[in-house]
Amino acid sequence: MAPTERVRSGSADAHDWSEYKREREALDEEISLWCDSLTNADVSREVEWMRGGTPVETNFGFNLVHMFNHATHHRGQVHAMLTSAGIDPGSTDLPMLPEMSE
Numbered sequence: 001m002a003p004t005e006r007v008r009s010g011s012a013d014a015h016d017w018s019e020y021k022r023e024r025e026a027l028d029e030e031i032s033l034w035c036d037s038l039t040n041a042d043v044s045r046e047v048e049w050m051r052g053g054t055p056v057e058t059n060f061g062f063n064l065v066h067m068f069n070h071a072t073h074h075r076g077q078v079h080a081m082l083t084s085a086g087i088d089p090g091s092t093d094l095p096m097l098p099e100m101s102e
Contacts, residue, residue: 035064038064042060043059043060043061043064044059044060044061045059045060046058046059046060047059047060047063079092
């Protein structure tokens with residue numbers, strides 16, 4: 001079962017599910033192209049950022065892996081919310097992915 005016809009965003013605006021899917025696919029493509037453009041030098045460099053007002057320096061490659069791991073965490077949260085709302089988000093098991101069933 002897909003989400004209802006209209007899905008409320010965090011703002012007062014409501015968007016339909018197909019619009020969200022298009023936006024997600026476009027962002028996924030942008031992220032994929034960006035990752036493809038990275039060099040060994042890019043992922044090996046140290047980057048400085050702020051954590052609670054304190055400068056921190058970490059490896060960019062480490063940060064990149066964390067970005068994808070953290071996204072997985074949020075997808076799990078959404079999956080749990082959909083399931084608790086009575087919506088079947090579909091299987092996420094590897095053999096059930098569309099690209100694996102071709």
